Amino acid sequence: MSRRFPIFFLIDVSESMVGEPIMQVKEGLANIIKELKTDPHALETVWLSIIVFAGQAKTLVPLQELVTFYPPDLPIGSGTSLSHGLGQLMFEMRRNVIKTSTERKGDWKPLVFLFTDGVPTSDTHGAIAEWQQNWKNSVNMVAIAIGDQTDYGLLSQLTENVLFFNDNKGSSYKEFFKWISASIKSQSVAVEQNRPGFQMPETETGGALSRADLSKSSPGNLIDDNYAVFAAKCQTHRRPYLIKYGKTMVANAQSWGQVAMYRLINAYQVDQTYFELSDESRVSKRISTEKLIGAPSCPCCGSQVSFALCGHCNNIHCIDLSNPISTCPWCGVSGQYGMSSGDFDVNRTQG
Ligand SMILES: [Zn+2]
Ligand SMILES: [Zn+2]
Numbered sequence: 001m002s003r004r005f006p007i008f009f010l011i012d013v014s015e016s017m018v019g020e021p022i023m024q025v026k027e028g029l030a031n032i033i034k035e036l037k038t039d040p041h042a043l044e045t046v047w048l049s050i051i052v053f054a055g056q057a058k059t060l061v062p063l064q065e066l067v068t069f070y071p072p073d074l075p076i077g078s079g080t081s082l083s084h085g086l087g088q089l090m091f092e093m094r095r096n097v098i099k100t101s102t103e104r105k106g107d108w109k110p111l112v113f114l115f116t117d118g119v120p121t122s123d124t125h126g127a128i129a130e131w132q133q134n135w136k137n138s139v140n141m142v143a144i145a146i147g148d149q150t151d152y153g154l155l156s157q158l159t160e161n162v163l164f165f166n167d168n169k170g171s172s173y174k175e176f177f178k179w180i181s182a183s184i185k186s187q188s189v190a191v192e193q194n195r196p197g198f199q200m201p202e203t204e205t206g207g208a209l210s211r212a213d214l215s216k217s218s219p220g221n222l223i224d225d226n227y228a229v230f231a232a233k234c235q236t237h238r239r240p241y242l243i244k245y246g247k248t249m250v251a252n253a254q255s256w257g258q259v260a261m262y263r264l265i266n267a268y269q270v271d272q273t274y275f276e277l278s279d280e281s282r283v284s285k286r287i288s289t290e291k292l293i294g295a296p297s298c299p300c301c302g303s304q305v306s307f308a309l310c311g312h313c314n315n316i317h318c319i320d321l322s323n324p325i326s327t328c329p330w331c332g333v334s335g336q337y338g339m340s341s342g343d344f345d346v347n348r349t350q351g
Contacts, residue, residue, distance in 0.1 A: 005045040005108040005188050006063055006097055010089050012116040012146075013052045013277065014080040015229040018242050018268050021146070022074050025115065028177035029071040035181040036066055042188050043067060045108070049092055055079025055121070055279030057088035063096040076242065076270050077277025078231065082120040082154070086127040090135060108191035110139045113180060117146035120154065121279070128157050142183070144176075147226065228262045228287055231274075232307070232316035233329040234300035240274050241299050243267045243307065243316070245292055262287070264294030267306060311335070 011025065029050070036042040049063040054077025061072055093110060100106035141159035145152060147166075155162045165176055228245040245262035252259040289307075298306035298318035305319040313331035320326070327334040 002044050003105055003108055003192075004047045004065075004098070005042075005191055006047045006049070006093075006110040007184060008063075008089060008092065008110060008112045009048070009050045010085055010112060010114045011050065011052045011074065012054070012080060012082075012085070013074055013076050014054045014117070015076060015078055015231075015242055015244075016117055016227045018076050018229065018244055018270070019266055021117070022076065024173040026071065026074050028173055028180075031174075031177050032181045032184070033066070033069055033071055035178075036184060039185055039188075042185055045188050045192075046184065047107075049096070051085065051088050051092060052277070053077075053081055053085030053088065054277040055081050055084070056277045057081065057084040058273075058277060059088060059092055062092065075273035075277060076268075077274055079121045079279040080116065080119065081122040081279070082116065083122050083124045083127040085114075086124075086131055086158075090127075090130065093135065093139070111184070111187055112139055112141040114141060114143045114155070114158070115146060116143070116150060116155070119151045124154060128154075131158055140187070227265075228292070230307075230316055232267075232298075232318065234298055234303075235317050235320055235327065235329050236301040236303070238329050239269060239300045240272070241267055241269050241306075242274075243296060245294075248293070260291070262292050264292070264296055267296035267299045269299045 009029070013022065017025070033048075036046060043066055046066040047063050048061070048066060048069050049059065050061040050072060051057060051059050052074060056077060056079075058075075060074075061069070089112065097110055098104070098106040136158070140161070142161045142163065143155040143159050144163045144165050145155060150164075152162055152164075166172060226247050228247075230243045230245075232241050232243060233239065234241060244265045244267070246265050248261055248263045249258040250261045251257075295305075295307050297304050301318060301320070303318045303320060305321065308317055308319045308326070309315075310317060310328040310330060310333065312333040312335075313328060315328065315330035317329050324336060325334055326336070
């Protein structure tokens with residue numbers, strides 16, 4: 001057997017990724033796999049693994065050879081624990097990467113692609129220290145910051161290869177994943193020629209991908225400000241769903257200026273993995289419904305009211321309008337539902 005070239009994808013699946021971004025990443029991964037499968041060199045050496053993290057981390061696919069690899073569905077969770085993500089990555093590498101010994105030649109230097117779109121919501125010191133001490137020199141990592149809310153300073157402690165991906169353009173994801181396929185191909189050749197370091201292919205200036213400006217300080221905000229995402233449960237199907245709003249500036253007559261509001265993007269069904277990947281203590285910031293524009297129907301049952309607040313546990317659920325008695329799918333408390341006309345505060349997830 002030829003020496004293996006292990007590649008790990010460590011993907012942030014926090015709530016701000018729900019909808020279009022996660023679909024794009026999934027499609028992008030599928031394209032990378034398809035592309036690599038046509039490359040005889042990659043086919044012979046490349047092994048892949050996919051690890052996701054939100055508030056918790058999970059290995060979706062343990063290290064597996066390219067030939068038999070199929071891209072999995074990507075779940076969504078609450079929170080962004082880079083610390084758990086790194087921990088899971090190091091665990092998988094300890095378990096699966098073969099070190100060179102006197103009896104056998106081990107794997108080529110592993111390559112890690114880290115995708116993240118936010119600011120970690122948990123302490124990262126321990127995981128970063130462990131990474132620097134045990135892995136940084138024996139692994140090549142490319143950290144890709146999606147959107148401009150990412151903490152570059154933190155990523156630069158993990159690797160000198162920090163890229164900024166501008167997700168504002170429609171076609172940019174395509175270009176982005178093409179770049180990743182190209183970098184895997186060139187790196188699979190480079191490792192065999194024992195070239196040191198990671199040979200980063202050129203990024204197009206003004207394109208979707210560029211070197212991150214590491215002098216930019218961290219946003220210092222534990223909540224991703226570009227989106228407001230609310231976790232809810234369907235009363236009929238008991239399934240969780242997420243309601244996603246995007247920040248928009250609107251004119252304000254009273255202050256003669258502009259104020260930040262959040263406009264509805266959409267509501268999405270998520271599966272139970274959502275709870276598995278979420279922080280146990282979901283610290284949330286409150287946001288007034290005054291700031292929200294638009295309300296979706298429930299993506300699970302189609303009810304027109306998907307944004308009802310339980311007076312008992314403060315969680316959001318949909319209402320079955322044909323039934324005058326409403327039972328909260330979170331806490332089980334029943335009650336007659338009265339429509340409130342005033343604005344109320346709702347708990348917003350960390351993103
Ligand atoms: Zn529903
Ligand atoms: Zn409740």
